[in-house]
Amino acid sequence: MNATASQSGVPVAMRWSLHFLTFGILIFLAAGMCLAQQTNPSKARVTPESDHGPGELLSSDALRQFNSSLIALARKVSPAVVQIMVTGYAPAQATGRNNNTAVITREHVLGSGVILASDGYIVTNAHVVEGAQRIQVALAERGGTSPFDISPVGRRRVLEARVVGSDKETDLALLKVDAQNLNALPLGATRPAYPGEVVLAVGSPEGLQNSITMGVVSSAWRQLDSDQGMVYVQTDAPINPGNSGGALVDLDGYVVGLNTFILTEGGGSEGLGFAIPARIVQIVYADLRKYGHVHRLQIQANAQEITPTMAEGLGLSQDWGVLISDLVPAGPADKAGLQVQDIVYAVDGREIAGLPGFTAAMYLHSQDTPLKLDVLRGTQKVSLLIGAQQQHDVEDDFVNLVDGHSLLDRLGVYVVDLNDKLRAALPDLRRPSGVIVVAQSSELNSAISGLRAGDIMHTLNQIPIDSVTQLRAMLRDLRLGQAVVLQIERAGKLQYVAFEWGE
Template identity: 30%
Template sequence: MTNDKPGHHLYARIFSRRRLVLLTSVAGIAAIVALGGPTGYTHLSLPWMSSARAADAQSQHSAGFADLVAKVKPAVISVRVEMDETSDASDLSSDKEENSPSGPPFEKFFQQHGSDEAPGGMPQRHELIIGAGSGFFISPDGYAVTNDHVVDHARSVQVTTDDGATYKAKVIGTDPKTDLALIKVDGKSSFAYVNFEDHAPRVGDWVVAVGNPFGLGGTVTAGIVSAQGRDIGSGPYDNYIQIDAPINKGNSGGPAFDINGNVIGVNTAIYSPSGGSIGIGFDVPAQTAKAVIAELKDKGVVTRGWLGVQVQPVTTGIADSLGMKKVEGAMVDEPQNGSPAAKAGVHSGDVVTALNGTPIKDSRDLSRKVAALAPGSSVKLDILRNGESKTLTVTLGELPNRKQADAGNREARPDSRSPHIGLRLAPATEVAGSGGKGVVVTGVDPEGSAAEHGFQSGDVIVDVGGKAVGDASDVRNALSEAKSQGKHAVLMRVKTADTMKFVALPIG
């Protein structure tokens, strides 16, 4: 007779291990088993140990993270949001699920449920989307941190504390570029709260995650810090901490703690070919979160320094051709017209090697360092130009806010038939080594649809919709024509460094 009860095989494995322990004890081998824990070893009480001795061993050595969890768990909240599809349903689905960092297998783990029927089975006019995420209080008066992708487009926000109490919350501010948001619960000033850790954790340090996976609030998991400085392609400032503590959909916005009970990161994404946790999670570092949240609390928005250049990493080939001893720095593809960099005399082909005396590792490192500075700051750029080192003084501008720019241009959009795809283009005839046919991609908006479909600087677009293109206006015309015909995507023939391929690019 077959036992099909869930967990049957698990119990069988446990039973087998118990048999193994009994056999080894009969053989007289080892009386103590070392179980890795946050404070050292845990003693296994064996039959010949006195009860007093076993109790003494238990009192001297913690068996796990229970004390830590009891300390921090009251500050962790479940976040429930309601969104009306009629307002931004298409944006909601693309932003939060299909277009998570780089699409599957990277997942932003915000659990959503949709319903288009009333309880009696009658179709509703509006589809109500309900999402479940996580968060944590950072002050006793109700300020809490969660992810931007949890509360973005929310019609209402509700939080549930560890003791089961439910409160309404309002969104104070969001920062899509780091996927962070600040919310506020009013009417109480004695919430349990936690603090951000001031120092980055080490690889191998213990980490405990608390959150609301799959709507199961108050769930605790443990693991270690697996890596730092991860770039998963979700934005221009990627610098994630990688952890192996199991986290799943619904853990979005929840905290990851060190053994002292301080927050080392905000759970944001997982690598998941299957859709569930496989032990590869990504957290926004506490240092980043602390600075962003402080600015959101103060101003409701985050302002960042802006240099105004399209850059790419320095490859081994570039370093060799320029006579550089190290493969480091950020190579300028093109300074934007009227940008702080252009005004300071930065040229295409310059390699930025240091900012205010601090070496630049690569293009993303430059972006992060510039963004961390306030607009109006005066900075020193060390550059390499034609084999010579120079130092330029640049006064940073303010990074344009995409949402504000979109809102400001909304009235003009109906008159513009050219879809925005997030590419900067130049005729191939003007770019050496591009073959002279088509248009060359000289810059890619990391938040645009082109970036999501693999476009990179240096790619050459040969034709769009079956028509040859020679400059940016040809591409715009082809896109506008496809859109006027009711098409949702246009087929592009693209030449990359080593192959020719077709890309179906959405133009909705």
């Protein structure tokens, strides 16, 4: 990152380029805080100098107790936090005019994960395993107190893992390994985190497995973008590249959050770490384990956080809350009578103060019942029942279809056949046959063709394309300098892409 850049979110999955960072140890500071809370200096007993030195307080017992509790906690949680090693393809930063297209590069990634079930279910961040071709999980080794206790790398228990499902919106993924009787951690989904609460961050920063840092909860529900409903647990516990997917635990050993990213100007921890709250992890984990994807409700309406400026300019009756800014014509919300500039003040009987609450209520809503919205329309209160639909964006899964066999090296894109499963997931296709572009390769020149992720190639020089195998054969027969015209479907519209065939 440029030194002049403003603070930005950095996912903390570690790439192979290692930088050696200094890890701050906050144990004595936190111990002093605990000591200040547990000991009243005015009532402390002063012992004779012959026993403890001049004026020494009998506060060392509390310090030792706190120290012992941290050691016990570390021993409890460490075996359930794993190191994740990924080899595969992942998006790289695209450049040029079409910088919104998926650009793929081959890479190795190190991250962390938390075992949530003893039969091998592990939760991590979606960005850690995105585009993975091979995922390995290294279980934690028994900790030691001397060099003689260190286990050699060759004795680590490493298991092959597969992706059960992932959800990009929450940046969560679920893995499965074939193992039993693993150490697991409970999710503190019903235990609210409190600002000032002591927490430990456990993971593999910079590839250093079983690293533990300590801090406090800086904010229990931090919304970083007013237009996005996602919220995080903010902590000052040092988090660095490689901590992605690791556990943020309270002093009872419950997972209060899954470490995900940091805000930094220097690339390392600056005391601004963010974890996905346990309640969100629990909801997504349950859906991924049962269905392989998240059942997300969609009423086909856009909601925004109200700001004072927006309220003044639109003449709204209040300067806070959630505003309906758009409706899809003939969609569920439109049919139910919801209107643009309605202010949502309750969902399913839960009062809504802002976008995070609105998003949470949508997650918590039962799939089998209509969604109840209470809105303020001018000064009038209106109640609506909306038959919400389930939403699953198949485009989010495109990068997971990438493998070495899907590369068309002469075009610099990865493609897959348009099979029945993809057709069912893309009901608005203009034509039923073709080949789907799932990503571009950053190592090859795809600028000439102009193809993007999500494009569906239907014909090449007016010849229908039925499969990747057929397309490869057609490309082999092209002459150098020959005109190539692809008919593609992009965002529901048919168009032509023309270029000359090069070497």
